[in-house]
Amino acid sequence: MKAPRGTQDLLPGVTEKWQFVEEKLMEISRNYNYKEIRTPIFEHTELFQRGVGDTTDIVQKEMYTFVDKGDRSLTLRPEGTASVVRSFVEHKLFGSPTQPTKLFYIGPMFRYERPQQGRMRQFVQFGVEALGSADPAIDAEVIGLAMEAYQSLGLKSLKLVINSLGDQTSRESHRQALVDHFSPYKDELCVDCQSRLTKNPLRILDCKKDRDHPAMNTAPSILEYLNEESEKYFIQVQKYLESMNIPYTVDKNLVRGLDYYNHTAFEIMSDAEGFGAITTLSGGGRYNGLVQDLGGPETPGIGFAMSIERLLMALEKENIQLPIKENLDCFVIAMGEEENLLAVKMIKKLREQGIQVDKDYQMKKMKAQFKVADRLNSKFVLVIGETELENNQITIKNMNTGDQVTIDTEQTVDYIKQAIQGE
Structure with a gap:
């Protein structure tokens, strides 16, 4: 199809x-x-x-x-x-x-x-x-x-x-002038223009088929009849x-x-x-x-x-490039069932603050998830592993600089907001 x-x-x-x-x-x-x-x-x-x-x-x-x-x-x-x-x-x-x-x-x-x-x-x-x-x-x-x-x-x-x-008055005068002008050429015009000659001669001037006919160049202008x-x-x-x-x-x-x-x-x-x-x-x-x-x-x-x-x-x-946003604010990587529960909770909070965020939904390994974040051109990656879960923390990596910090879960949303605004 x-x-x-x-x-x-x-x-x-x-x-x-x-x-x-x-x-x-x-x-x-x-x-x-x-x-x-x-x-x-x-x-x-x-x-x-x-x-x-x-x-x-x-x-x-x-x-x-x-x-x-x-x-x-x-x-x-x-x-x-x-x-x-x-x-x-x-x-x-x-x-x-x-x-x-x-x-x-x-x-x-x-x-x-x-x-x-x-x-x-x-x-x-x-x-x-x-x-x-x-x-x-x-x-x-x-x-x-x-x-x-x-x-x-x-x-x-x-x-x-x-x-x-x-x-209307000007157009009526011009209409008659067009009829008088094109009538001698009626048989040379396309079928549509032959019909337009009596119904609406102004349309002849807009014809794509007869645009090169010599009579087009000498047709009376509406400006002469205003x-x-x-x-x-x-x-x-x-x-x-x-x-x-x-x-x-x-x-x-x-x-x-x-x-x-x-x-x-x-x-x-x-x-x-x-x-x-x-x-x-x-x-x-x-x-x-x-x-x-x-x-x-x-x-x-x-x-x-x-x-x-x-x-x-x-x-x-004109080779004009529109300023289209082509990156993602955040990508969340989580390994394990409990980690994913926290990831889903964190993603909801980030989205509520207007932050563009996504995660892996194909159960990829951590290295493969980083590759996905790379392909999406994500600015930040949030990692929730076993250690982070135990300590109630999240590791945040800046994908542009490579810098990495680990902060408390409750501070994550504010940190990301400030980091994005500071760019």
């Missing part, structure tokens, strides 16, 4: 890196006053059809959808925003006197894609959503949080790309980013792959050597209108999501 294609087992030695990264992301989110939200791994299929958009590749090709025993169509979540907004509406979080509602999430998502480096069928996303503010300053805050998340882990080869998709309000909003976002000393590049062709985006859109990419053809680490943008689409009141929102797999991949490409 093997894990399904596009999934992976994260084994000890790797999970510690995931834990470190996830804890860092949550710490930064809390510093920005974002609170964690946890939503179901599967939702009603309609949520993603309405929230993500019928014309997206996610909904059309990539969702894991099934019918349950109650004949209901359910889907493993392919992204996090729709679920968060559904929860925001269902639990009436818009009624809280403290607005905007600032949330973060982390968990597995599922898309039926061709597995490749940094892209899995089950993958983990970290994301934030800020709901209830139309202030361009919160756009800059969300972007700043994403940038800080990467930089706090040591990444330097980063590129922030931003664009504006405009408001009305005064949208243009002013975009300029303000840029001013906030500049005041925060966050470098960025405006990319007029940047189009996010989900239907709910408007106004600010952004992606953060890795420029690290050898990262690969797909350089995007994370992306997001503003989605004024999504809350209404899912049955809530008019509520502006903005957010982003990042792949943990691609984050770890970027760290590897």
Whole structure:
């Protein structure tokens, strides 16, 4: 039996890196006053059809959808925003006197894609959503949080790309311009883009198959169709980013792959050597209108999501070593039944004080147990032999210096605590 294609087992030695990264992301989110939200791994299929958009590749090709025993169509979540907004509406979080509602999430998502480096069928996303503010300053805050998340882990080869998709009026003008532009080339486009031409022509700009078509380079930019309000909003976002000393590049062709985006859109990419053809680490943008689409009141929102797999991949490409603890505080060696009873008692006391401790559970001889302590890179070894048991003492060996002391059993916990703190 093997894990399904596009999934992976994260084994000890790797999970510690995931834990470190996830804890860092949550710490930064809390510093920005974002609170964690946890939503179901599967939702009603309609949520993603309405929230993500019928014309997206996610909904059309990539969702894991099934019918349950109650004949209901359910889907493993392919992204996090729709679920968060559904929860925001269902639990009436818009009624809280403290607005905007600032949330973060982390968990597995599922898309039926061709597995490749940094892209899995089950993958983990970290994301934030800020709901209830139309202030361009919160756009800059969300972007700043994403940038800080990467930089706090040591990444330097980063590129922030931003664009504006405009408001509804701007998008309608741009939509017609795209239809007029691509119509003469309709027969040269892929089947998907031929369909998008009438349903959602903006998606053509995001097509992977037609990206090299000459018409892509001459397609009208949304920036040419921004009305005064949208243009002013975009300029303000840029001013906030500049005041925060966050470098960025405006990319007029940047189009996010989900239907709910408007106004600010952004992606953060890795420029690290050898990262690969797909350089995007994370992306997001503003989605004024999504809350209404899912049955809530008019509520502006903005957010982003990042792949943990691609984050770890970027760290590897930049040769960044995470400060993962790879040693054990204590290893207890005991010979004989009575000695083991004392060892178990002592281990419990040490663990209650937050000290990381383990012992042999395979009845090895003393020399073999020392070898185990060595392999575990234990700082200290506590030895309980016949002599120690008779004298109510424990021998403690510092594995780094080789120094050894014998002290009363009752003093052992305090001694180890002070020794670890003094390192």
